[in-house]
Amino acid sequence: xxxxxxxxxxxxxxxxxxxxxxxxxxxxxxxxxxxxxxxxxxxxxxxxxxxxxxxxxxxxxxxxxxxxxxxxxxxxxxxxxxxxxxxxxxxxxxxxxxxxxxxx
Amino acid sequence: xxxxxxxxxxxxxxxxxxxxxxxxxxxxxxxxxxxxxxxxxxxxxxxxxxxxxxxxxxxxxxxxxxxxxxxxxxxxxxxxxxxxxxxxxxxxxxxxxxxxxxxx
DNA sequence: CTTCGAAACAAGTGTTGACTTATTAAAACC
DNA sequence: GGTTTTAATAAGTCAACACTTGTTTCGAAG
Numbered sequence: 053x054x055x056x057x058x059x060x061x062x063x064x065x066x067x068x069x070x071x072x073x074x075x076x077x078x079x080x081x082x083x084x085x086x087x088x089x090x091x092x093x094x095x096x097x098x099x100x101x102x103x104x105x106x107x108x109x110x111x112x113x114x115x116x117x118x119x120x121x122x123x124x125x126x127x128x129x130x131x132x133x134x135x136x137x138x139x140x141x142x143x144x145x146x147x148x149x150x151x152x153x154x155x156x
Numbered sequence: 157x158x159x160x161x162x163x164x165x166x167x168x169x170x171x172x173x174x175x176x177x178x179x180x181x182x183x184x185x186x187x188x189x190x191x192x193x194x195x196x197x198x199x200x201x202x203x204x205x206x207x208x209x210x211x212x213x214x215x216x217x218x219x220x221x222x223x224x225x226x227x228x229x230x231x232x233x234x235x236x237x238x239x240x241x242x243x244x245x246x247x248x249x250x251x252x253x254x255x256x257x258x259x260x
Numbered sequence: 261c262t263t264c265g266a267a268a269c270a271a272g273t274g275t276t277g278a279c280t281t282a283t284t285a286a287a288a289c290c
Numbered sequence: 291g292g293t294t295t296t297a298a299t300a301a302g303t304c305a306a307c308a309c310t311t312g313t314t315t316c317g318a319a320g
Binding site for chain 1: 157158160161164165167168170173180226228231232234235238239241244245
Binding site: 169171195196198199202203219220221 | 278287288
């Protein structure tokens with residue numbers, strides 16, 4: 053799976069998306085996230101696993117707890133990809149007409 | 157569901173992602189996409205439905221055929237959202253230290 | 261060394277959704 | 291009007307995955 057697809061897949065799940073929004077304020081532990089989202093701890097761990105595998109999140113174990121924080125790379129790469137579409141919107145001197153001509 | 161989530165969900169499926177990559181070259185009919193991806197026509201129609209519902213794609217019916225083309229808005233909105241993270245990477249004068257202090 | 265707290269791991273359940281084949285709808289052509 | 295083509299819709303199957311409860315691991319503290 054391409055890394056862009058992995059990133060998209062990780063972000064597309066509502067609760068994981070919510071976790072990312074929570075983490076943008078600052079690092080959080082598993083328990084804190086579980087409380088916020090009203091999810092059970094194991095499920096939160098699963099979601100964090102997916103986010104971690106996709107590189108969107110990083111763990112830092114402190115004693116008992118594991119502190120999760122956002123990681124910039126996947127976000128930046130996804131934004132780069134979206135940026136490659138800009139050219140398309142701009143120099144679209146309507147290609148649809150050309151297409152229709154070819155069809156005859 | 158938020159529109160960002162809808163967009164992410166639509167893009168996160170590998171074949172739909174592939175369809176978007178095909179359409180960036182130019183508009184295509186259902187049949188052309190099905191041939192390219194080696195998928196059956198009904199499945200391609202389903203995928204296009206999802207893309208259309210999310211606003212990523214627009215239809216233009218010409219006689220028998222339906223021509224699909226990309227639509228810029230959802231891409232731009234998603235990029236805007238990603239852009240709001242830039243601040244975070246920059247002014248992160250490591251908040252992790254603060255967090256650890258609070259925990260004691 | 262026993263207990264307590266936090267979080268990962270295991271196994272099972274239910275739902276979502278990607279695919280299949282078959283059918284229908286609608287436009288073009290004979 | 292019947293046939294052909296293109297694509298949407300319907301119904302059913304199967305796999306992926308979000309969630310549950312229960313158990314295990316591991317560090318800290320008594």
